[in-house]
Amino acid sequence: xxxxxxxxxxxxxxxxxxxxxxxxxxxxxxxxxxxxxxxxxxxxxxxxxxxxxxxxxxxxxxxxxxxxxxxxxxxxxxxxxxxxxxxxxxxxxxxxxxxxxxxxxxxxxxxxxxxxxxxxxxxxxxxxxxxxxxxxxxxxxxxxxxxxxxxxxxxxxxxxxxxxxxxxxxxxxxxxxxxxxxxxxxxxxxxxxxxxxxxxxxxxxxxxxxxxxxxxxxxxxxxxxxxxxxxxxxxxxxxxxxxxxxxxxxxxxxxxxxxxxxxxxxxxxxxxxxxxxxxxxxxxxxxxxxxxxxxxxxxxxxxxxxxxxxxxxxxxxxxxxxxxxxxxxxxxxxxxxxxxxxxxxxxxxxxxxxxxxxxxxxxxxxxxxxxxxxxxxxxxx
Amino acid sequence: xxxxxxxxxxxxxxxxxxxxxxxxxxxxxxxxxxxxxxxxxxxxxxxxxxxxxxxxxxxxxxxxxxxxxxxxxxxxxxxxxxxxxxxxxxxxxxxx
Amino acid sequence: xxxxxxxxxxxxxxxxxxxxxxxxxxxxxxxxxxxxxxxxxxxxxxxxxxxxxxxxxxxxxxxxxxxxxxxxxxxxxxxxxxxxxxxxxxxxxxxxxxxxxxxxxxxxxxxxxxxxxxxxxxxxxxxxxxxxxxxxxxxxxxxxxxxxxxxxxxxxxxxxxxxxxxxxxxxxxxxxxxxxxxxxxxxxxxxxxxxxxxxxxxxxxxxxxxxxxxxxxxxxxxxxxxxxxxxxxxxxxxxxxxxxxxxxxxxxxxxxxxxxxxxxxxxxxxxxxxxxxxxxxxxxxxxxxxxxxxxxxxxxxxxxxxxxxxxxxxxxxxxxxxxxxxxxxxxxxxxxxxxxxxxxxxxxxx
Numbered sequence: 001x002x003x004x005x006x007x008x009x010x011x012x013x014x015x016x017x018x019x020x021x022x023x024x025x026x027x028x029x030x031x032x033x034x035x036x037x038x039x040x041x042x043x044x045x046x047x048x049x050x051x052x053x054x055x056x057x058x059x060x061x062x063x064x065x066x067x068x069x070x071x072x073x074x075x076x077x078x079x080x081x082x083x084x085x086x087x088x089x090x091x092x093x094x095x096x097x098x099x100x101x102x103x104x105x106x107x108x109x110x111x112x113x114x115x116x117x118x119x120x121x122x123x124x125x126x127x128x129x130x131x132x133x134x135x136x137x138x139x140x141x142x143x144x145x146x147x148x149x150x151x152x153x154x155x156x157x158x159x160x161x162x163x164x165x166x167x168x169x170x171x172x173x174x175x176x177x178x179x180x181x182x183x184x185x186x187x188x189x190x191x192x193x194x195x196x197x198x199x200x201x202x203x204x205x206x207x208x209x210x211x212x213x214x215x216x217x218x219x220x221x222x223x224x225x226x227x228x229x230x231x232x233x234x235x236x237x238x239x240x241x242x243x244x245x246x247x248x249x250x251x252x253x254x255x256x257x258x259x260x261x262x263x264x265x266x267x268x269x270x271x272x273x274x275x276x277x278x279x280x281x282x283x284x285x286x287x288x289x290x291x292x293x294x295x296x297x298x299x300x301x302x303x304x305x306x307x308x309x310x311x312x313x314x315x316x317x318x319x320x321x322x323x324x325x326x327x328x329x330x331x332x333x334x335x336x337x338x339x340x341x342x343x344x345x346x347x348x349x350x351x352x353x354x355x356x357x358x359x360x361x362x363x364x365x366x367x368x369x370x371x372x373x374x375x376x377x378x379x380x381x
Numbered sequence: 382x383x384x385x386x387x388x389x390x391x392x393x394x395x396x397x398x399x400x401x402x403x404x405x406x407x408x409x410x411x412x413x414x415x416x417x418x419x420x421x422x423x424x425x426x427x428x429x430x431x432x433x434x435x436x437x438x439x440x441x442x443x444x445x446x447x448x449x450x451x452x453x454x455x456x457x458x459x460x461x462x463x464x465x466x467x468x469x470x471x472x473x474x475x476x477x
Numbered sequence: 478x479x480x481x482x483x484x485x486x487x488x489x490x491x492x493x494x495x496x497x498x499x500x501x502x503x504x505x506x507x508x509x510x511x512x513x514x515x516x517x518x519x520x521x522x523x524x525x526x527x528x529x530x531x532x533x534x535x536x537x538x539x540x541x542x543x544x545x546x547x548x549x550x551x552x553x554x555x556x557x558x559x560x561x562x563x564x565x566x567x568x569x570x571x572x573x574x575x576x577x578x579x580x581x582x583x584x585x586x587x588x589x590x591x592x593x594x595x596x597x598x599x600x601x602x603x604x605x606x607x608x609x610x611x612x613x614x615x616x617x618x619x620x621x622x623x624x625x626x627x628x629x630x631x632x633x634x635x636x637x638x639x640x641x642x643x644x645x646x647x648x649x650x651x652x653x654x655x656x657x658x659x660x661x662x663x664x665x666x667x668x669x670x671x672x673x674x675x676x677x678x679x680x681x682x683x684x685x686x687x688x689x690x691x692x693x694x695x696x697x698x699x700x701x702x703x704x705x706x707x708x709x710x711x712x713x714x715x716x717x718x719x720x721x722x723x724x725x726x727x728x729x730x731x732x733x734x735x736x737x738x739x740x741x742x743x744x745x746x747x748x749x750x751x752x753x754x755x756x757x758x759x760x761x762x763x764x765x766x767x768x769x770x771x772x773x774x775x776x777x778x779x780x781x782x783x784x785x786x787x788x789x790x791x792x793x794x795x796x797x798x799x800x801x802x803x804x805x806x807x808x809x810x811x812x813x814x815x816x817x818x819x820x821x822x823x824x825x826x827x
Contacts, residue, residue: 094579179582237567369603
């Protein structure tokens with residue numbers, strides 16, 4: 001596994017940040033904008049900055065390196081049928097403002113941004129870096145992109161398409177979604193408060209999360225002893241609205257129950273839920289109601305977006321990594337930003353660092369556009 | 382502007398607002414003059430939704446110089462063309 | 478199947494286009510280009526349908542093309558009344574996404590500033606807007622996923638659809654592709670590609686610097702595990718292995734259309750002797766063009782009809798289909814290569 005976000009440049013830093021309850025947010029420094037919403041930027045420098053212009057690619061490759069090292073795998077996967085499935089939002093768009101402004105003004109623009117764009121398909125770049133031959137898919141499913149990418153990877157392995165898949169996602173902090181989400185009035189001017197009675201909206205963040213999924217057979221063949229696994233994936237669409245979740249949460253409930261059924265896990269066996277928890281009024285209310293219905297009002301729920309912000313295409317993968325880490329380490333951090341339970345949400349988040357002893361966790365994602373995704377992560381006993 | 386009464390100015394705001402609603406919200410098949418001043422904009426009536434609500438915030442910003450900082454307050458202001466027009470007028474009077 | 482392209486909407490339009498062959502493209506003035514660009518655009522009339530687009534008031538052309546093609550695929554299947562929408566999934570492949578709306582959104586930033594941009598434009602500028610509208614229009618409650626790639630997005634969409642069906646995640650999957658034209662994209666095409674002066678894409682020239690006529694459209698397939706009376710063909714995505722196209726009763730369709738640079742690699746593929754054709758000159762140069770060719774291939778299998786190549790320039794004397802002929806077609810193999818020589822196939826079987 002690998003992870004990079006405002007919470008830390010790698011897993012160790014992230015765990016330390018969670019333990020300390022530190023929230024590394026501040027003003028936007030990566031680009032000029034008249035908007036002054038607080039954001040979660042990654043402050044650490046990148047190894048790959050000279051090779052790739054795209055910050056998203058740099059974030060993903062940084063997390064990839066950590067994941068490969070942790071799995072004891074070589075970077076060169078020449079000739080191996082290794083799949084790559086990455087989620088993103090920003091990196092899939094040609095949204096270079098300077099390029100477009102030049103074309104608008106002069107009727108001409110240099111083609112370098114277009115060339116970089118055409119060479120910058122996230123999954124293709126990762127696949128080329130690894131010299132892998134196998135499917136390379138970039139999922140662009142808004143906020144559930146990298147959860148869905150992990151779901152795709154699971155399908156590939158279960159169906160014998162690959163034995164090994166690099167899955168995850170990344171998104172850089174970018175002026176376009178900052179402006180866009182700002183116009184949707186979903187931002188808070190303060191540190192976000194997921195599930196809290198007084199929550200006012202989300203903070204944008206950036207980062208990348210990578211997991212390496214491998215079939216049991218392949219892992220055994222190379223003598224690897226995995227400690228964690230993806231047990232199930234569920235996804236279902238609300239079919240309701242482009243930007244608002246279905247009020248009754250039926251899409252999310254279908255996704256969550258579907259993932260549990262696939263994993264063969266009962267709700268009572270799930271020791272915590274890493275919720276999407278963006279801290280918007282709508283999301284947390286709908287999601288909280290569903291989680292209470294499925295897991296009961298006593299279930300342990302947290303949102304790690306209080307530490308990372310909403311990292312869009314990276315969110316699902318980062319939160320899958322955080323869930324896996326929690327199972328491995330035996331604790332979940334306080335749900336940063338949560339103080340007072342909202343009476344309209346039947347469930348509250350954890351206020352302090354909490355020990356957990358179970359084998360399974362669930363991570364949920366609710367996307368703009370209406371797709372809902374749920375992953376069941378397990379720890380080998 | 383001298384010589385223009387409050388009512389005349391409000392009428393002009395309402396007319397401009399209706400045109401902008403039809404064009405910017407892509408209300409196909411609806412003519413500006415068909416929108417009644419007191420018809421509900423959301424729910425029944427014109428049937429606008431939450432995405433239209435935030436788009437109206439931008440219409441007000443771009444075309445009338447009016448800022449809506451609080452979307453909760455926005456719900457009351459956006460009840461009908463009349464309430465929006467009144468808000469625009471009062472906002473500009475207040476700003477002057 | 479459902480299709481929206483420059484020759485119209487629906488399978489009848491597709492069939493007619495394959496029978497008629499090549500037609501001259503439109504020409505468009507593009508700011509910044511010295512000469513007019515040949516293009517195959519979808520007409521405004523094609524995108525008019527009050528009933529199907531009732532929930533798409535704010536939708537742009539990218540979304541409208543997708544919704545119409547997806548809706549038509551459901552109707553065309555004859556399964557509209559019996560599909561369990563909870564068990565229906567949607568997978569959409571796109572190379573460039575809704576770039577027209579993305580640039581409209583940037584207009585807002587440039588003209589009005591970061592704080593006064595259109596939320597409607599932003600929420601429609603994301604690649605998954607089409608899947609969202611397809612789900613809303615057709616009330617699809619299964620998983621929905623949009624994927625992007627400049628060469629093989631459609632192939633990977635098919636691969637995933639098969640996996641979803643095999644693992645019983647879904648009972649049926651709507652797999653579609655969509656890509657659109659737009660001023661900035663046309664400018665980039667004019668600068669980076671070689672627009673065909675005579676308006677003809679020449680797949681069998683196997684050129685190092687092939688000619689292009691940018692196109693747009695959307696095509697959808699309703700895929701199920703079991704066949705039914707209305708079914709067109711069995712579908713099998715696969716990898717390209719050189720030498721795997723021996724002469725036989727199949728038909729090889731090459732997906733090259735001037736969009737992806739050096740096409741000389743296709744020459745090796747057709748050397749095996751299987752009769753070849755390409756219908757890309759009917760659709761135009763579209764990055765997700767493989768989906769459109771697959772639709773044509775499915776029609777070949779269903780009708781047992783080899784349609785004549787719309788453009789028959791053939792300097793390398795390949796065994797191409799030069800006349801429309803009815804007769805047995807056991808399978809159609811669509812081939813797509815990228816500029817590194819990696820290849821993917823879609824096999825359509827009777």
